[in-house]
Amino acid sequence: MTHTTPPLRNGGQILIDQLRRHGTRRVFLVPGESYLPCIDALNEHRDAIEPIVCRQESGAGYMAEAYGKLTNEPGVCFVTRGPGATNASIAVHTAYQDSTPMILFIGQVGNDFIEREAFQEIDYRRMFGQMTKWVAQIDDTARIPEYIARAYAVARNGRPGPVVLALPEDTLWGEAQVADVEPRPRVHAYPSQSQLAALQERLEAAERPFLLVGGSGWTQEAQQAVAAFAERFALPVGVAWRRLECFDPRREQYVGHVGNAMHTALREQLEACDLLIAIGTRIGEATSEGYSWIASPVPRQALIHVYPDPEELGRVYQPSLAINADVVGFATGLETLVPRQSPRWAATTQAARHVYLDTLVPQQAPGRLSLDKVSHTVDRVLDGRGCISVGAGNYALYPHRYVRFGGLGTSLAPTVGSMGYGLPAAISSKLEQPERPAICYAGDGCFQMNLQELGVALQYRLGIVVLVFNNGMWGTIRAHQETDFPGREIALTFTNPEFATLIQAYGGHGEIVDDDDAFEDAFRRALAFAEQERLPALIELRYDADGIAPGQRLSAIREAALDRHYTQSTKGATP
Known part of the structure; x- marks a missing residue:
């Protein structure tokens, strides 16, 4: 086996090379002198990475977060230290609560100036600690590939979310001969056969079940599998707050958008259901309308909670059945479930569907423009x-x-x-x-x-x-x-x-x-x-x-x- 000696590169070149290897196609940035080597290194990747020059860091961060939602891959954003980082923090908080994969790179003062409150210096570990999955500072140029690979893995796997990496100037200007780290595929979590059997048993014993879908990480295949499951079992389906893309409203099983300002009949249906199957959603404050129609910590409804982060299962609601799986892995398992009898609640689902269709008729509004x-x-x-x-x-x-x-x-x-x-x-x-x-x-x-x-x-x-x-x-x-x-x-x-x-x-x-x-x-x-x-x-x-x-x-x-x-x-x- 022939081993090639890695070329001597500065930190900016190593970092941008690593982004390309991980499939980054676009970066959103507000330029800053604190990470100039990264900006310069983009010259060698004009054919693969498109830099989008934004006007303010919150806008750049939001664009990166939206990219994460659209692609299921980390949206990448570069900002300068201090004011740039604080402006971008709103997008990081959005990515955290929305479970969106994102990586924010922040220029940082050099290690020779650190802990002196140098120009625009902030300790980003303390600043971003509670709103990220991982925040770190790369102090060694030779370790940049390791940090980038880890950042992609953390942002994408489990419950997706944001990662923040601070880049000291001496790390970016420093040089090293270091090999790139190859990307690894996303890890999916799957339900066990016993969990799927328990789900079917509880479903077939229910009288008024409801399927609630939401969260992030969906693929077309996963959506189709969940939709087919809902159709086979004639389940009424709602989408969690602001997750309207998760289920096709033209399907006969769709009955509405669950959360703040939902229509009264849907709220009553949720309160009366005896089995709630929640896939991919935390059932947060907005979806639960202030934890009202579903109680915390012990819901009135039997709850089957499917979520990719085991720490979330049981944190707010104690489920009757907890399944640690992401939406892709869980959807794959659903393909094996077939009803053994005609669903008793089919007429209820149909009635709820008609009520939803009635809500599409425009309501009365004051003035000339409705x-x-x-x-x-x-x-x-x-x-x-x-x-x-x-x-x-x-x-x-x-x-x-x-x-x-x-x-x-x-x-x-x-x-x-x-x-x-x-x-x-x-x-x-x-x-x-x-x-x-x-x-x-x-x-x-x-x-x-x-x-x-x-x-x-x-x-x-x-x-x-x-x-x-x-x-x-x-x-x-x-x-x-x-x-x-x-x-x-x-x-x-x-x-x-x-x-x-x-x-x-x-x-x-x-x-x-x-x-x-x-x-x-x-x-x-x-x-x-x-x-x-x-x-x-x-x-x-x-x-x-x-x-x-x-x-x-x-x-x-x-x-x-x-x-x-x-x-x-x-x-x-x-x-």
Whole structure:
């Protein structure tokens, strides 16, 4: 066997060579002098790794996180030390709570300056410790391949999540003759035959079962296997909060989106079910509506919890049957299960399906422009094509209710509820899936948190479509304020620019829509412009701010809260 001596390379060259070996096709970055050797090393990989130069580190981080969601591979982001790292931390937190594979590289002061509070110095182990799967600093140039290989393994395996690696300048400028470490395939966890047999036994003994799917790491094959299992057993299926891409809503078993603002009948069905099979989801606070329809630590329902991280099983809910498996491994096992008798709950599933279909009919809304009808039209025009991204805000409840998402890569939504996510995510989607429409839903406040990333859409000729919901206030917080402090609105409104004009500065097309009849034509024009010109298009939606969510009005929230406060005060009054 012939052994070749590795070439002498600096740390930046070693690192970028290693990224290429691990299949990295794109890196998102805001350049910084602290990691210049890495930037320079990209020159030798122009044919394989595309650098996307972003405008602010939170936007770069969000794009990398969205890449992780779209590909199941770690999204890679480079930022500089100190301010760059703190700006990017919001994306790391998003990746952690969303279980998204991601690797953040941060330039760091040299080891000769460490622990002196040098310029922009931060201890990243302490800073990121609770929001990552692993955070480390590479102090030895020769160990870079080892750290990169481990970072990919940690980010992808088990419950996916973010890894943060700090890169001291002397490590990057240092030189070493070290061999690359070859990548290893993702490790899948599978259920045992006894666990599958126990699942079938419990299922066939149930009267009102429910299948809840969510989490990350899904493949088309896994989705098809789970869908076939649900069809064989006539199971009602819901998707966990903001995991709308996990199950095709056009299938007869789909009964709705589980979590905040779900329709009443679905909540009642979940409360009444006697067996909950949860695959891939933690059943977090938003999905459980504050741990209400499913109790912690001991659920009222029998719970079969399937999750790739054994430490999660039993941490919040004590399951009747815990299965340590990821969605791919578990889906493979489901193919062996066949019902031994006709499912008794088939009629219940069918009834729940009809109720779900009724929720797709737009509800009444105040004013000339109905946001319900807007999303209903978006669903009809797209017909399952493309990707819709959202940030945080009540405006996101409209696509979540009315749009029937078409599978993997069609929904990018932060379960952590981070604002400013929608635009960077839409850009990442268009980079990864250039042939598919990329639609960003953004509140006027949410949009302005990262609107500078329109520069990326301009620079790389990305035809995204942005729908800006302009109501001149922090709407979600206003709804909370009216609930808790009715009639005392303060510090929640703002004056907006004319967004339809602003987009023109980025070479884009903009329109203002304030009437139901005008939206569809405007939306079709925006889609056509984005695809033909490969530049961003924006529709500014001006509507009655009283329409705060599907079927809800701020005025009604205030009135109900005032009535409640009055009742409470009279009960406490002296006769």
